[in-house]
Amino acid sequence: MEPVQGSLIMLSSVIGKGLQDELDILSEHISDNDYLRILAHYDGDGTSAAIILAKALLREGKRFHIGYIKNLGGEGFRERIEENQDIYTIVVDAGSDQAKFVPEVEKLGILDHHFFQEGPAKALNINARNHGIDGTRGACGATMAYIAALNLNEKNADLFPFFLSGAIADKQDIGGFSGLNQKLVQEYGSRYKKVRTINLEGKDMIESLAYSTDPFFDGISGNVENSKKLLLKAGIDPNTNVFDLNEDEKQVLEKVLGIKLISQGVGTDTLKYLETDMYRFPGIDFTSKEISSIIDGNSKLNKNGTPVQFFLGDESTRGESISNWKKYKSVLIDYAYKAYKELYEDTHVRYFYAPESEMAGSIGGLLMLYLAPQDKPLIGFNVSDSITKVSGRGSRRLVNIGLNLSLVMRVASESVGGNGGGHDIAAGAVIPKGKESQFVHIANSIIREQVSPGTAEERQKPVKKAQK
Numbered sequence: 001m002e003p004v005q006g007s008l009i010m011l012s013s014v015i016g017k018g019l020q021d022e023l024d025i026l027s028e029h030i031s032d033n034d035y036l037r038i039l040a041h042y043d044g045d046g047t048s049a050a051i052i053l054a055k056a057l058l059r060e061g062k063r064f065h066i067g068y069i070k071n072l073g074g075e076g077f078r079e080r081i082e083e084n085q086d087i088y089t090i091v092v093d094a095g096s097d098q099a100k101f102v103p104e105v106e107k108l109g110i111l112d113h114h115f116f117q118e119g120p121a122k123a124l125n126i127n128a129r130n131h132g133i134d135g136t137r138g139a140c141g142a143t144m145a146y147i148a149a150l151n152l153n154e155k156n157a158d159l160f161p162f163f164l165s166g167a168i169a170d171k172q173d174i175g176g177f178s179g180l181n182q183k184l185v186q187e188y189g190s191r192y193k194k195v196r197t198i199n200l201e202g203k204d205m206i207e208s209l210a211y212s213t214d215p216f217f218d219g220i221s222g223n224v225e226n227s228k229k230l231l232l233k234a235g236i237d238p239n240t241n242v243f244d245l246n247e248d249e250k251q252v253l254e255k256v257l258g259i260k261l262i263s264q265g266v267g268t269d270t271l272k273y274l275e276t277d278m279y280r281f282p283g284i285d286f287t288s289k290e291i292s293s294i295i296d297g298n299s300k301l302n303k304n305g306t307p308v309q310f311f312l313g314d315e316s317t318r319g320e321s322i323s324n325w326k327k328y329k330s331v332l333i334d335y336a337y338k339a340y341k342e343l344y345e346d347t348h349v350r351y352f353y354a355p356e357s358e359m360a361g362s363i364g365g366l367l368m369l370y371l372a373p374q375d376k377p378l379i380g381f382n383v384s385d386s387i388t389k390v391s392g393r394g395s396r397r398l399v400n401i402g403l404n405l406s407l408v409m410r411v412a413s414e415s416v417g418g419n420g421g422g423h424d425i426a427a428g429a430v431i432p433k434g435k436e437s438q439f440v441h442i443a444n445s446i447i448r449e450q451v452s453p454g455t456a457e458e459r460q461k462p463v464k465k466a467q468k
């Protein structure tokens with residue numbers, strides 16, 4: 001990666017003193033330890049954050065190992081921390097809500113952006129939300145890792161691609177960057193090439209459309225024949241790349257795809273997401289969107305280590321990183337169509353069953369943004385041998401009228417003997433197997449309370465009726 005040219009920007013111009021003081025303490029812990037552990041939330045944001053911290057630690061000459069957390073419940077978290085209590089551990093993209101489960105552990109630094117309930121703990125808890133930063137839109141796990149890395153050494157400004165990949169994986173770029181993300185993009189992103197273009201990825205236009213999940217085009221995504229037909233009808237060479245489209249072609253295609261999204265009933269922010277600022281970086285063959293998709297896709301297939309190794313410079317993992325990326329997209333598209341056909345509904349929520357635990361959130365996110373009616377949030381269940389994983393997804397519009405899924409997931413899960421949390425627009429939980437209907441029932445009544453009666457219906461546009 002290109003060295004930073006005489007880095008004039010200082011982190012102190014981007015974050016407040018309180019946050020910087022906490023990062024200083026983390027920097028001291030890093031400098032006091034030769035061997036550290038990074039424990040990252042397993043998803044695309046957490047894994048991007050792990051890449052940032054790994055590269056920053058390498059630069060400091062530190063040794064480390066990386067682990068990933070899936071189970072955000074107290075017991076699971078304690079187990080992970082106890083595996084290696086003697087090593088200073090940095091938990092990223094999780095941890096604030098979990099620190100209370102290991103109150104005695106001192107060798108623990110947390111970089112997080114989730115809502116949390118405070119409890120006595122000796123860990124260093126650095127959470128965006130403690131500093132007036134909106135952890136749902138203005139900062140993600142990779143944002144927190146990036147500022148921690150910058151505080152360690154301003155040369156880490158060149159880890160910008162992975163800050164961006166995390167923010168994209170957490171969908172914090174929808175509607176444009178805001179808060180701390182926006183400041184970092186302005187300050188540290190200006191040295192890179194960016195192009196305003198259609199929000200697509202892949203080597204040619206057929207691949208771009210057929211594998212597109214964000215945006216998702218009903219009947220086109222997942223269907224090579226239909227993708228080809230659409231391109232030919234629009235007069236676009238199916239073998240061209242999104243960056244090679246001329247202005248006329250871009251306009252025509254954007255119009256066709258925009259009409260498609262409108263016919264799917266998407267919200268305003270989602271429609272705008274058809275266009276984005278796409279970054280390219282020296283020494284990396286992939287765009288910002290592609291880096292994010294590679295990291296996220298591999299992570300959701302439980303292959304976090306593959307893109308981490310690749311982006312740390314191990315070329316031997318390139319092929320596998322790319323094939324996992326495509327595999328994940330195909331699986332997600334297939335599951336999303338199936339889940340859409342089998343949506344169940346209560347008065348204030350719709351729900352579905354996902355065949356794999358790590359896919360419930362991705363399917364829910366896709367359906368909520370691109371396919372399902374916009375009037376109710378979605379809950380996805382994945383039932384395994386003993387536990388059921390739950391993922392909730394809402395829309396900005398529902399959040400604006402009072403929806404807070406973090407609260408829904410926490411309260412509903414606790415009342416059936418589980419635990420949960422997250423963000424207002426996207427949250428998750430783990431509950432005992434067999435408690436799904438009870439959970440839906442409780443969640444439904446909490447949601448009914450949250451979205452003020454009368455207003456929810458009034459503000460809705462006409463929606464397609466959910467099947468089933």
Ligand code: C5P
Nearest residue numbers: 045046093169170171361365393425426
């Ligand atoms: O744990 P973390 O905060 O990184 O995860 C947030 C999750 O919420 C991501 O999987 C992200 O894709 C999802 N999300 C969503 N729809 C939104 C915002 C976030 O599905 N509008």
Ligand code: C5P
Nearest residue numbers: 072361391419420421422426427428429
């Ligand atoms: O698992 P899923 O992608 O649905 O999680 C959505 C959001 O909720 C993520 O930000 C995740 O970190 C958070 N979450 C949580 N506690 C849980 C499960 C998920 O904070 N038990």
Ligand code: ZN
Nearest residue numbers: 045093140141
């Ligand atoms: Zn995150």
